[in-house]
Amino acid sequence: MLAFRSSDTSARSTGLLLRCILFALLALGLMIVDKRYQDLGKIRRALSIVAYPAQVAVASPFEGWAWLRESLTTREALRADKSRLEEQLRVAQFRLQRFEALEAESRRLRALRDNTAGVSARFLVGNVMDVDLDAFRERVLVDKGAHDGVYVGQAVLDAGGVFGQVARVGEMTSEVILISDAAHAIPVQDNRNGLRTIAVGTGDVSHIKLPYISTAADIVKGDLLVTSGLGGGFPAGYPVGTVVEIKRDPAQSLADVEVSPAAALDRAQELLFVWPAGGATPAATLTPATAKPATTPPPRAAAPAKPADAAKTAEAAKTGEAAKK
Amino acid sequence: MMRAERIRRLPMALSALVALTLAIVPLPEVIDAFRPDFLVLVVFFWSIESPRAGGLTLAFVSGLALDIIKGAVLGQHALALTLMAAWATHLRLRLRVFSVLSQSLTIFALLTGYQFILFWIDGATGNPVTSFSRWLAPVIGALIWPVMVGTLSRLRER
Numbered sequence: 001m002l003a004f005r006s007s008d009t010s011a012r013s014t015g016l017l018l019r020c021i022l023f024a025l026l027a028l029g030l031m032i033v034d035k036r037y038q039d040l041g042k043i044r045r046a047l048s049i050v051a052y053p054a055q056v057a058v059a060s061p062f063e064g065w066a067w068l069r070e071s072l073t074t075r076e077a078l079r080a081d082k083s084r085l086e087e088q089l090r091v092a093q094f095r096l097q098r099f100e101a102l103e104a105e106s107r108r109l110r111a112l113r114d115n116t117a118g119v120s121a122r123f124l125v126g127n128v129m130d131v132d133l134d135a136f137r138e139r140v141l142v143d144k145g146a147h148d149g150v151y152v153g154q155a156v157l158d159a160g161g162v163f164g165q166v167a168r169v170g171e172m173t174s175e176v177i178l179i180s181d182a183a184h185a186i187p188v189q190d191n192r193n194g195l196r197t198i199a200v201g202t203g204d205v206s207h208i209k210l211p212y213i214s215t216a217a218d219i220v221k222g223d224l225l226v227t228s229g230l231g232g233g234f235p236a237g238y239p240v241g242t243v244v245e246i247k248r249d250p251a252q253s254l255a256d257v258e259v260s261p262a263a264a265l266d267r268a269q270e271l272l273f274v275w276p277a278g279g280a281t282p283a284a285t286l287t288p289a290t291a292k293p294a295t296t297p298p299p300r301a302a303a304p305a306k307p308a309d310a311a312k313t314a315e316a317a318k319t320g321e322a323a324k325k
Numbered sequence: 326m327m328r329a330e331r332i333r334r335l336p337m338a339l340s341a342l343v344a345l346t347l348a349i350v351p352l353p354e355v356i357d358a359f360r361p362d363f364l365v366l367v368v369f370f371w372s373i374e375s376p377r378a379g380g381l382t383l384a385f386v387s388g389l390a391l392d393i394i395k396g397a398v399l400g401q402h403a404l405a406l407t408l409m410a411a412w413a414t415h416l417r418l419r420l421r422v423f424s425v426l427s428q429s430l431t432i433f434a435l436l437t438g439y440q441f442i443l444f445w446i447d448g449a450t451g452n453p454v455t456s457f458s459r460w461l462a463p464v465i466g467a468l469i470w471p472v473m474v475g476t477l478s479r480l481r482e483r
Binding site: 016017019020023024026027028029030031033034035043044047048050051054055057058062130131132133134135136137139167168175183203266 | 342345346349350351352354357358360376381382384385388389390393394395396397398399400401403404407408411414415446450452454456458459
């Protein structure tokens with residue numbers, strides 16, 4: 001196997017120990033500085049530029065292959081695609097007509113209530129880069145960064161619904177944490193009755209869960225969950241997922257609710273970065289669970305739910321229910 | 326002697342770059358958890374093979390690169406890799422006369438130590454990974470170690 005080489009003296013091994021301690025201390029110092037202070041953000045951004053060519057180099061063959069396949073599609077396939085897209089556009093435009101009327105109505109009603117939180121204004125499209133970050137965390141790398149105005153905590157959508165939020169920003173790239181990551185939580189609302197709760201990731205892209213729903217809560221299979229806008233991290237009213245399974249164990253106080261995400265978490269290629277309407281600078285928070293409510297809660301809420309607190313959320317859900325009755 | 330070692334730095338840097346690329350090449354979800362830590366194996370190889378050419382520096386720099394690419398706490402991989410590379414350097418004389426099986430077993434121990442430090446820092450920074458599949462990487466790494474040594478030794482000979 002390995003050839004036997006020159007033997008070393010003990011002087012060398014003390015040198016090794018010294019260097020090892022030096023490097024270890026350096027690494028420890030870096031970790032403490034990185035964790036304690038945000039100053040390292042700039043250094044990280046600069047370092048991410050160094051990593052950028054490697055990431056592009058890895059992603060480009062896959063992009064090249066996709067481009068090649070796209071340019072070699074037949075005329076029939078393109079025509080079929082075109083008619084399908086035209087059909088979709090017709091349906092979308094039809095819906096949009098209604099949407100515009102509804103938006104105007106909503107704005108009038110909100111003006112009555114002196115609430116300025118509206119539907120988001122500015123979007124930016126980013127592409128998912130074909131780079132694996134970490135096998136054990138649900139994160140993707142997107143080709144838009146601080147250069148394009150992306151900020152930490154920004155909401156990210158895809159065509160189907162809420163995809164995740166920006167966890168880290170580089171100069172040219174940003175890291176998006178999916179709503180299915182085990183460390184992610186998002187404030188949601190049942191679209192049918194306004195029941196508010198928190199959806200938490202499971203570490204599995206195919207489903208997220210609602211851990212803070214009481215067994216008595218009014219929630220049924222097929223309910224659509226939308227963002228509630230509480231916490232200020234995500235704009236209100238975007239679809240998060242549909243309830244696929246509810247397990248109610250009479251012995252437990254909380255039900256087991258499984259939700260299928262509305263966004264194509266494992267397939268999405270184009271993502272939308274959303275800026276909140278009004279251009280207010282949002283708080284840079286990683287998880288909405290730690291964010292303070294920035295918007296005024298709906299009048300129905302007797303006590304504003306503090307997302308991280310399970311008991312309080314369940315309580316608020318009950319008050320929501322009581323108010324409904 | 327000095328010149329010979331200076332020349333050896335090129336294959337060192339080259340193999341580290343290739344390993345870094347292998348670490349981020351997209352793989353299907355199913356086999357992603359089975360991806361061995363290529364860069365760690367490369368660092369171990371050079372720590373054992375030519376510690377004088379700066380195996381520890383390579384370990385620290387590679388660790389930092391992993392931190393940036395994986396978006397971990399800056400210094401996490403650097404610390405784990407430095408400590409384990411130092412241990413590998415310490416064991417190198419014994420490792421060189423070991424049989425393939427004992428070498429792989431030692432590498433398994435080193436890789437497990439590496440994963441444990443990562444695991445520990447993950448927990449300490451409040452970002453734990455509870456998935457059991459993280460402990461698969463050392464097994465796979467130990468299994469491909471002989472192949473790795475074969476390839477890299479050939480690179481060194483040239």
